[in-house]
Amino acid sequence: MIRILLLCLALGATLSACSSKSAKDQGAAVEDKSGGGAGKEGAQTYGAGEEKAGGLAALNDPDSPLSVRTVYFDYDSSDILPEYRGTVEAHAAFLAANPTVNMSLEGHADERGSREYNLALGERRAQSVKRQMVLLGASAQQISITSYGEERPAVEGHDESAWSQNRRVEFLY
Amino acid sequence: MPEPRKIIALLVFLLLPGAARPALDIRITEGMEQALPIAVVPFGWDGEADVLPLDMHVTIANDLARSGHFAPMDDQDMPQRPREFSQINLADWRKLGMESLVIGNIRATGEGNFEVEFRLVDTYRGTQLAGFKIPAPYKQMRRTAHRISDIIFEKLTGVRGAFDTRIAYITVKKTPKGKRYSLQIADADGFNAQVLLDSGEPLMSPAWSPDGRQLAYVSFEAKNSAVWIQDVLTGKREKIAANPGINSAPAWSPDGTKLALTLSKEGDPEIFVLHLSGRSLQRITNDRSIDTEPVWSPDGSRLAFTSDRGGGPQIYEVGAQGGSPRRLTFDGPYNARPRFSPDGASLALVHGAERQYRIGLLSVKQGYLELLSKSRLDESPSFAPNGSMILYTTTTSMGTELAAVSVDGRVHQRLAMQDGEVREPAWGPFLSSP
Numbered sequence: 001m002i003r004i005l006l007l008c009l010a011l012g013a014t015l016s017a018c019s020s021k022s023a024k025d026q027g028a029a030v031e032d033k034s035g036g037g038a039g040k041e042g043a044q045t046y047g048a049g050e051e052k053a054g055g056l057a058a059l060n061d062p063d064s065p066l067s068v069r070t071v072y073f074d075y076d077s078s079d080i081l082p083e084y085r086g087t088v089e090a091h092a093a094f095l096a097a098n099p100t101v102n103m104s105l106e107g108h109a110d111e112r113g114s115r116e117y118n119l120a121l122g123e124r125r126a127q128s129v130k131r132q133m134v135l136l137g138a139s140a141q142q143i144s145i146t147s148y149g150e151e152r153p154a155v156e157g158h159d160e161s162a163w164s165q166n167r168r169v170e171f172l173y
Numbered sequence: 174m175p176e177p178r179k180i181i182a183l184l185v186f187l188l189l190p191g192a193a194r195p196a197l198d199i200r201i202t203e204g205m206e207q208a209l210p211i212a213v214v215p216f217g218w219d220g221e222a223d224v225l226p227l228d229m230h231v232t233i234a235n236d237l238a239r240s241g242h243f244a245p246m247d248d249q250d251m252p253q254r255p256r257e258f259s260q261i262n263l264a265d266w267r268k269l270g271m272e273s274l275v276i277g278n279i280r281a282t283g284e285g286n287f288e289v290e291f292r293l294v295d296t297y298r299g300t301q302l303a304g305f306k307i308p309a310p311y312k313q314m315r316r317t318a319h320r321i322s323d324i325i326f327e328k329l330t331g332v333r334g335a336f337d338t339r340i341a342y343i344t345v346k347k348t349p350k351g352k353r354y355s356l357q358i359a360d361a362d363g364f365n366a367q368v369l370l371d372s373g374e375p376l377m378s379p380a381w382s383p384d385g386r387q388l389a390y391v392s393f394e395a396k397n398s399a400v401w402i403q404d405v406l407t408g409k410r411e412k413i414a415a416n417p418g419i420n421s422a423p424a425w426s427p428d429g430t431k432l433a434l435t436l437s438k439e440g441d442p443e444i445f446v447l448h449l450s451g452r453s454l455q456r457i458t459n460d461r462s463i464d465t466e467p468v469w470s471p472d473g474s475r476l477a478f479t480s481d482r483g484g485g486p487q488i489y490e491v492g493a494q495g496g497s498p499r500r501l502t503f504d505g506p507y508n509a510r511p512r513f514s515p516d517g518a519s520l521a522l523v524h525g526a527e528r529q530y531r532i533g534l535l536s537v538k539q540g541y542l543e544l545l546s547k548s549r550l551d552e553s554p555s556f557a558p559n560g561s562m563i564l565y566t567t568t569t570s571m572g573t574e575l576a577a578v579s580v581d582g583r584v585h586q587r588l589a590m591q592d593g594e595v596r597e598p599a600w601g602p603f604l605s606s607p
Contacts, residue, residue: 076485076486076507111550111568112525112530112550113486113507113509113523113525113530113552114466114479114486114509114510114523114552114553115377115378115510115552115553115597116377116378116421116422116435116465116466116479116510117463117465117466117479117481117486117509117510119377119398119419119421119465120419120435120437120442120463120465121463123418123419123437123442124441124463127441144417145418146396146397147398147419148375148393149377151375151377151393152375158550158568158569158570
């Protein structure tokens with residue numbers, strides 16, 4: 001929420017997404033937009049510019065590829081899987097088109113093995129996404145990285161279905 | 174010398190958790206087939222029963238039973254309750270197969286202080302193997318019991334006891350407002366639990382200073398990993414490392430003057446040594462892979478650590494001043510998080526193979542790896558200071574708790590919390606000199 005507010009202040013924008021009081025977090029903001037037709041209309045308007053990634057409203061458009069905020073990984077791997085390339089590209093293009101926007105990548109691991117190694121693995125995953133985004137035109141200064149290792153699982157559970165959802169990098173704006 | 178007020182605060186703390194219930198309930202899940210029979214006779218006491226803070230002989234018998242090496246006799250099976258050596262009817266005990274007998278007396282010495290006298294008797298030879306008088310202030314009665322257990326254990330097994338020690342660990346509790354993490358310490362028998370830090374953000378990797386007075390740990394309270402050092406007695410703490418990237422895996426040098434840790438401030442996780450006086454930082458590893466989880470050899474000359482420079486995570490060793498690392502593990506695709514045994518001859522580690530993560534014991538010279546634990550999600554091994562047991566974290570469908578295994582793999586224990594998760598145990602150093 002603080003990031004979104006700062007974003008608004010920095011740009012002096014009066015975008016509906018920013019002024020929306022329900023922008024508790026990025027998840028809530030997305031839900032808010034999907035509630036009625038207005039959100040979609042707004043998004044189309046802002047997306048009409050030359051920049052393919054669209055303006056800031058694209059961040060809150062549930063139909064935008066930017067609405068995908070998590071990519072997942074194979075076990076003990078930081079390679080970006082083919083099915084998530086589109087997501088990484090969309091976020092990279094968005095940052096390239098909006099050079100004043102900063103965001104962070106949060107890397108995570110599943111619970112298997114040792115905790116400190118997993119902390120390192122989470123960081124490597126976030127770095128792998130960052131590297132790809134910089135190659136695609138985002139500035140390294142726009143992207144900060146944090147790793148939580150296995151300390152903050154998205155899903156509780158001790159089986160592959162939980163683990164596969166915990167090996168991830170989250171895009172936080 | 175700490176200030177008087179701080180001492181009072183500690184004493185109150187030691188009193189509060191009460192003698193009745195331990196924070197960690199420790200159970201033997203698998204004992205030795207030939208545990209030594211021993212009788213710990215109720216100690217003589219001429220005062221009111223409720224004046225004493227604990228049943229001395231019960232605490233001692235529980236210590237000995239928990240080790241897996243002893244099978245203490247039930248009170249009601251005892252043929253007599255002698256208080257003095259001269260009162261012992263040796264033949265009666267021998268008939269019951271009780272080779273070892275512990276008797277004792279507690280005396281009030283005034284001002285809430287006591288003196289505990291005990292004797293360890295060999296009933297076959299009719300001799301006294303050990304006999305001590307130990308002064309015991311009221312608040313120290315539990316520690317006195319553990320010291321007596323240490324002496325008995327050493328006399329009968331030849332190995333120094335580790336009952337008068339403490340463990341640190343991380344607990345996680347779910348609340349309506351989210352998870353709460355806490356760094357706690359407790360006596361090795363699970364009693365006297367104290368919270369040293371409570372946080373809404375994850376805590377990791379507690380590590381005792383060699384003198385047992387400080388704990389280093391990792392906290393995410395600033396939304397990124399940072400390494401802190403906290404004084405156990407006063408609770409005073411200091412942030413030691415909070416660079417961009419990872420700040421983690423603290424490990425004290427055996428002389429307590431340095432902290433090895435993992436920092437990724439230069440791009441990828443590398444091992445550094447921080448000199449605590451003067452705060453100078455020395456880089457030890459230099460490789461584009463993950464290097465983390467350093468631990469000092471007991472003589473302080475080497476560091477073992479986890480690295481995936483060869484593909485998957487394996488254990489390497491490097492001189493404490495740096496140099497080229499030598500790979501130590503070759504068995505299986507995943508070996509991580511090493512901990513040296515007190516004699517430096519072996520490393521406890523996490524061994525992953527065929528979807529099982531177990532605690533393994535590697536003989537450093539021979540390179541032979543033996544698996545000690547039996548579950549599928551075991552991690553964070555920590556040696557008892559006498560090298561006899563390894564404490565670790567185990568996760569099952571029931572949740573996450575602590576377990577311990579003897580280095581010969583024969584004794585298995587479970588340490589469960591009454592509610593919530595407990596993980597990342599760190600067994601502290603000996604509290605008193607031998």
